[in-house]
Amino acid sequence: MSSGIVDLRSDTVTRPTPGMREAMARAEVGDDVLGEDPSVNALQERVAAMVGKNAALFVPSGTMANLLAAVSQTRPGDTLVLDESAHPFNFESGGLGMVAGVMTKTLRGMYGVLSPELVEQALVLHTDHHYSSTTLVSIENTTNRGGGAVYPVETVAAIGRVAHTHALRLHCDGARIFNACAAAGTHVRDYARHCDTLSFCFSKGLGAPVGSILTGDAETIDRAHRYRKMLGGGMRQAGILAAAALYALDHHLERLREDHERAKRFREALEGIPGITFPFPSPTNIVFLDVPDAPRCVAELKECGILAGPAGPNRIRVVFHLDIDDDGLERAIAGFRGTAARF
Ligand SMILES: Cc1ncc(COP(=O)(O)O)c(C=O)c1O
Incomplete structure (x- = not known):
């Protein structure tokens, strides 16, 4: 990163x-x-x-x-x-x-x-x-x-x-x-x-x-x-x-599993948090989250240096990839938790 x-x-x-x-x-x-x-x-x-x-x-x-x-x-x-x-x-x-x-x-x-x-x-x-x-x-x-x-x-x-x-x-x-x-x-x-x-x-x-x-x-x-x-x-x-x-x-073929693993850990860490739901299963590197106000959530995350993709008024997409290591994953989890606390 x-x-x-x-x-x-x-x-x-x-x-x-x-x-x-x-x-x-x-x-x-x-x-x-x-x-x-x-x-x-x-x-x-x-x-x-x-x-x-x-x-x-x-x-x-x-x-x-x-x-x-x-x-x-x-x-x-x-x-x-x-x-x-x-x-x-x-x-x-x-x-x-x-x-x-x-x-x-x-x-x-x-x-x-x-x-x-x-x-x-x-x-x-x-x-x-x-x-x-x-x-x-x-x-x-x-x-x-x-x-x-x-x-x-x-x-x-x-x-x-x-x-x-x-x-x-x-x-x-x-x-x-x-x-x-x-x-x-x-x-x-x-x-x-x-x-x-x-x-x-x-x-x-x-x-x-x-x-x-x-x-x-x-x-x-x-x-x-x-x-x-x-x-x-x-x-x-x-x-x-x-x-x-x-x-x-x-x-870079073999390492794709790491992205899937991080996507899974990200989802597991946020499951059950009030205000966050997951509209789809996330079997690979893409995770969609539904939140009360996606543009606001994306803007707040950006202030902590986390960029997520707005995908609708209530939907956010995050994608794990080569440039996201465990530190990035932990920061993403903390960022989403912090934002969710303000919903
Ligand atoms: C499923 C799928 N097909 C095609 C494309 C198009 O690829 P590109 O951005 O290289 O044109 C994308 C890009 O995100 C995609 O997700």
């Missing part, structure tokens, strides 16, 4: 560690728009193999990964099915409508986790020209606004079966897929094998400064590559960023 601030607003606020910065400084680079950056190529090959797909594309953000998944697997006017709390529907500036030109059908899953039955009921499959056909289903694992909920592998498999039975595609927004793996004791391939495309972020729990990756079959990733270029996401000597991502895969 620098400057004594405990920043729990998101796991995107991490700063590269000295080791990561060193790896970035040493990175071999080339022009990735020409396909000549050895570090980017190494990252894409490594991730494709890890996920069990035959291609991967390094992109600047999770937003772009989701957008490329949509635009590469739908036609304008098609319908995409996703949970109502899903990131691309709520927090990606309407790119699905503006860029992919798709309609969205939102469903209410449990903590953001869809069931195969809900998905099946929502599909529009007939060829009557009055209708927009569903061509893509998108799931989020772990869920952001659902409190870091984890999809059971069997649910992903069943949703995959529903999608594939009807010749639809399934995308997994796995921004925090390794948090799901750490919590469930699964491998990323356990989820990916049921999905046509799966993306994840290096710039969240993995602690890299920039970057996400979209994986899938070679043909889909080739289409995504074209759209990445179109959207201005072709980066030149991006190997500096790929080196950070490679470093993160080598050094």
Whole structure:
């Protein structure tokens, strides 16, 4: 932690560690728009193999990964099915409508986790020209606004079966897929094998400064590559960023469990305190709290150097990550206790 601030607003606020910065400084680079950056190529090959797909594309953000998944697997006017709390529907500036030109059908899953039955009921499959056909289903694992909920592998498999039975595609927004793996004791391939495309972020729990990756079959990733270029996401000597991502895969995967453990300790320490309730389970690194006046609570916490994310008039989100150690955890607990005492 620098400057004594405990920043729990998101796991995107991490700063590269000295080791990561060193790896970035040493990175071999080339022009990735020409396909000549050895570090980017190494990252894409490594991730494709890890996920069990035959291609991967390094992109600047999770937003772009989701957008490329949509635009590469739908036609304008098609319908995409996703949970109502899903990131691309709520927090990606309407790119699905503006860029992919798709309609969205939102469903209410449990903590953001869809069931195969809900998905099946929502599909529009007939060829009557009055209708927009569903061509893509998108799931989020772990869920952001659902409190870091984890999809059971069997649910992903069943949703995959529903999608594939009807010749639809399934995308997994796995921004925090390794948090799901750490919590469930699964491998990323356990989820990916049921999905046509799966993306994840290096710039969240993995602690890299920039970057996400979209994986899938070679043909889909080739289409995504074209759209990445179109959207201005072709980066030149991006190997500096790929080196950070490679470093993160080598050094920051195992430690995600520590974030989950701290999230659990944080919650346990505050459970039962008058004025604080927990709207969702918190199985991974994200904890939502309901309080009588969230903006006031967030402002008071800020005065003690604790930054938390307002998520509604009564809701606060805190996220544990690489830059929050045990000292940060204790300060966060004390800060919330002190604020709660004034409710
Ligand atoms: C579940 C999920 N998907 C996608 C994104 C988008 O990632 P980015 O901020 O890199 O665009 C986020 C960001 O918080 C997220 O939580």
